[in-house]
Amino acid sequence: MKKRAAGNDAQGPHTKRMATALDATARTATKAIEAGRMPSELDRPVVLSLLMRDLASPGASAAAVEGASGALVQLLEAEDGAAAAAAAELLAAGALPALAGALGATGRAPGAAARVLLSLALAAGDTSARLAMIGRMADTDGMLSGLMATLQNEDDPEPAECRTLTAHILSMLAFSEGAVARIAALPDAAATLATAALSVHATGAACLHMFVTLLLQIAGEGAARAWTPEAMTRVVDVMALAADEVEVELAGLAMITLQRLALAADAAPRIAAHPAAMRAMAKAAVGAEDTDVRGAAEAALRAVARCDVEAKAAVASALAARLVAGDAASRGRARALLRAAPLSLPSLAVAALEGAVSLAAGEVAALKAEVEELWSIPVNTRAAIVELATAVRGRPG
Numbered sequence: 001m002k003k004r005a006a007g008n009d010a011q012g013p014h015t016k017r018m019a020t021a022l023d024a025t026a027r028t029a030t031k032a033i034e035a036g037r038m039p040s041e042l043d044r045p046v047v048l049s050l051l052m053r054d055l056a057s058p059g060a061s062a063a064a065v066e067g068a069s070g071a072l073v074q075l076l077e078a079e080d081g082a083a084a085a086a087a088a089e090l091l092a093a094g095a096l097p098a099l100a101g102a103l104g105a106t107g108r109a110p111g112a113a114a115r116v117l118l119s120l121a122l123a124a125g126d127t128s129a130r131l132a133m134i135g136r137m138a139d140t141d142g143m144l145s146g147l148m149a150t151l152q153n154e155d156d157p158e159p160a161e162c163r164t165l166t167a168h169i170l171s172m173l174a175f176s177e178g179a180v181a182r183i184a185a186l187p188d189a190a191a192t193l194a195t196a197a198l199s200v201h202a203t204g205a206a207c208l209h210m211f212v213t214l215l216l217q218i219a220g221e222g223a224a225r226a227w228t229p230e231a232m233t234r235v236v237d238v239m240a241l242a243a244d245e246v247e248v249e250l251a252g253l254a255m256i257t258l259q260r261l262a263l264a265a266d267a268a269p270r271i272a273a274h275p276a277a278m279r280a281m282a283k284a285a286v287g288a289e290d291t292d293v294r295g296a297a298e299a300a301l302r303a304v305a306r307c308d309v310e311a312k313a314a315v316a317s318a319l320a321a322r323l324v325a326g327d328a329a330s331r332g333r334a335r336a337l338l339r340a341a342p343l344s345l346p347s348l349a350v351a352a353l354e355g356a357v358s359l360a361a362g363e364v365a366a367l368k369a370e371v372e373e374l375w376s377i378p379v380n381t382r383a384a385i386v387e388l389a390t391a392v393r394g395r396p397g
Contacts, residue, residue: 026050026068033071038078041086048075048090055112056098062108066157069112076119088123091116092133096140103146110149111156114165121172131175138176144183147173151196163196167210174217184218193218194226198234205242208235209253216260224266232267236274243280243297248290255284255296262303272304272311282318286333287326298337305342316343316353323354 029039029047039047054060054068072091078084099120102113117137124133137143147170156162173179183189197211212235215223224232239261242254258281261267271277281304284297305315322334338345338353345353 026054030067030071033074045090052095052098056102065108065112069115072116073119076123084123085125088120092136100140100142100146103150107155110153111162114150117169118165134172135176138173138179145186148186148192151192164207167207170214171210180217190219190226198231205238205250205254208238209257212257221264224264232270236271236277240277240280252293255293259296259300262300268304268307272314278314278318282322286322287330320353320357324358
């Protein structure tokens, strides 16, 4: 027993010295990569192994984790495409289980692993190579559950980026055969996605679009039940605001998200009761220059209108407002949508509606002009008028 204990004591310092040497070598490699000096083809496997050791080691410092993650991303995003693809293949062959394990850890390792995983998928090569890499990632034990756990990680120095990256990776992995079913089978999957989507770190439309898409993939029409009515209003708030963005891509994502939500039975009535969302959808359906955005808005309005009578009235009201707005083409599209199913309003009814809206618009314009005229009176004069009127009202008859 004593000899065995002595042997263990002798091995302890040796192991510590070896670990110290590996740490020093990893730091040297990290600094070299940060300076733009990439490892040779011969050294690449060793360097990747050292960097993964720093990233996935439970006892690694925050600085070591961040340094390793940054160096790995630089290797995978190298200008030399062949070198980046070779690094991706080497990393995938030996490090996917370690990356999955890092996702389920605490501290900064999950966010660091997520950054590496996204670069890994993009560095794989052409489209077919990327799809194959995504399949390997999705099939790695613990990968999907680790990504879901990372959505709840609050220790990352950039939590907004971390959640967005994680949602992006989950969205890519969802294309892999059977991945959606495996995500749906994870405990509280829908609730985790819904909570992460409404986090203060994930309020952007682009990120919400990914979460909504994932929720619909795993929960179908019941996706809306993952949110409370108040939470759903927040989701629609973000999308309605984004729908008015000048950036076509973001506005398109917002419209597609509203369309997908509208197709979920529980969400359509909530969208119908959201004036800003209805205005944004009607405006895009008749006036958006991008045909994809316009098509998504039209589909969203039809989905809401099919919900119930009140929702149908909300859609008709939103479209009626567009009968006196925009150019002749957009007004014509508004009339066409009012006449088409599921609203199916007769032409006479559309004409009457247009007349009523025009009259209301004229009254509003007249009232606005009157208010502007009043406000054009100097402040001192207005005050004197108010004072005189008060005195007159107070004088006994």
